[in-house]
Amino acid sequence: MNTPSVIELSNESIQHNIHFLRKFIKKGTLISSVVKGNAYGHGIELYVPAAEEAGIIHFSVFSIDEAKRVCQVKSPETEVMIMGWIPCCEIDWVIANDISFWVFDFERLDCAITKAKELGKKALLHIELETGMNRTGFDLVFLRELIKVLNESKDHYVLKGLCTHFAGAESIANHVRVQRQFKIFKRLHKVFLENDLHPERLHAASSAATITYPNTQLDMVRIGILQYGYWPSSETFIHYISRRKRKTDPIKRIITWKSRVMVVKEVKQGSFVSYGTTYLATEDKRIAVIPTGYSHGYSRTLSNTGRVLINEQRIAVIGMVNMNMLIVDITYCTDIKQGDEVVLIGRQGELDISVSSFSELSDQLNYELLVRLPSSIERKLIQQ
Numbered sequence: 001m002n003t004p005s006v007i008e009l010s011n012e013s014i015q016h017n018i019h020f021l022r023k024f025i026k027k028g029t030l031i032s033s034v035v036k037g038n039a040y041g042h043g044i045e046l047y048v049p050a051a052e053e054a055g056i057i058h059f060s061v062f063s064i065d066e067a068k069r070v071c072q073v074k075s076p077e078t079e080v081m082i083m084g085w086i087p088c089c090e091i092d093w094v095i096a097n098d099i100s101f102w103v104f105d106f107e108r109l110d111c112a113i114t115k116a117k118e119l120g121k122k123a124l125l126h127i128e129l130e131t132g133m134n135r136t137g138f139d140l141v142f143l144r145e146l147i148k149v150l151n152e153s154k155d156h157y158v159l160k161g162l163c164t165h166f167a168g169a170e171s172i173a174n175h176v177r178v179q180r181q182f183k184i185f186k187r188l189h190k191v192f193l194e195n196d197l198h199p200e201r202l203h204a205a206s207s208a209a210t211i212t213y214p215n216t217q218l219d220m221v222r223i224g225i226l227q228y229g230y231w232p233s234s235e236t237f238i239h240y241i242s243r244r245k246r247k248t249d250p251i252k253r254i255i256t257w258k259s260r261v262m263v264v265k266e267v268k269q270g271s272f273v274s275y276g277t278t279y280l281a282t283e284d285k286r287i288a289v290i291p292t293g294y295s296h297g298y299s300r301t302l303s304n305t306g307r308v309l310i311n312e313q314r315i316a317v318i319g320m321v322n323m324n325m326l327i328v329d330i331t332y333c334t335d336i337k338q339g340d341e342v343v344l345i346g347r348q349g350e351l352d353i354s355v356s357s358f359s360e361l362s363d364q365l366n367y368e369l370l371v372r373l374p375s376s377i378e379r380k381l382i383q384q
Ligand SMILES: *Cc1c(COP(=O)(O)O)cnc(C)c1O
Pocket: 034, 036, 083, 165, 205, 206, 207, 208, 222, 223, 224, 225, 226, 232
């Protein structure tokens, strides 16, 4: 282990989750595997080939730098779609490499058409429509103008998709809003067809909508969090499980985050441990120092509350989590010595520390904790 901690990805779990998704999602709907945020912290370079092994042939990223990383490791036929950031000066690279991309304003549309003309190659466009999220997407007031521009420049692009994004399908509180968005989206699709614009694929659903509103699966779904073995929210999980006979979680977590005991030492009764005075040793204590802290993604809010696994024992974090280290109380543990494996997230023997419980504890969503695992941590793909 060169880095103070290491992240292992279970290939078996990757295959299992994608297999589950394929069974759940209706036939004919393509799965786009969303690997933005360094594949939700899992690591693009390891995750992409493993997902391809499970049959994934389409990946979605946020930005051009992520697209470039996917291109380094993907198979030649696999498609890549950029949903967010592309500077206009780099659109020629995107077009030249057959990468499709979202267009949500006239600046990008003009830029794409101009560059496509120059290159003599068609741009692969997904037109994003504003349906109620109020983020990116063409506003309805520009619909006529949009259709006009698209109809005037048909030689320079392929209309790969028409898309939108729901504002919070993971919570029933947004039910009305999501339904309304879907209705608007379908209506706008009709307007496109009436104007002789025929998108190859309609896509709107992410993980939550795919589970909770299966009718929104359309031609393609953009699956992020679920493929990594986490539910978008407990509501989505309950929605799924309450409609099944088998009451077990159908997906498996992929990540195990491991470190090692760096130092073991004694602390006298009456001393404070770590910075400040948040932890007082009420008796003579034995502690272990782990070389992982908040700069490595171990949230400071886990100070005095987090748990780790060492030698198949669940052990409490004491004192403040530091930038590069955390301290655990091993007074009542047997046989813990320097170099022993520490599991920060994942399984050790029969015990398990999930990101879910971990992130409830630290008040972060699954998404945030995973994505914050720095890309500098060494990552390994293991078969089981
Ligand atoms: C991140 C993202 C997704 C995937 O969301 P999950 O909830 O992780 O499945 C889908 N579509 C867009 C536009 C996104 O930004």
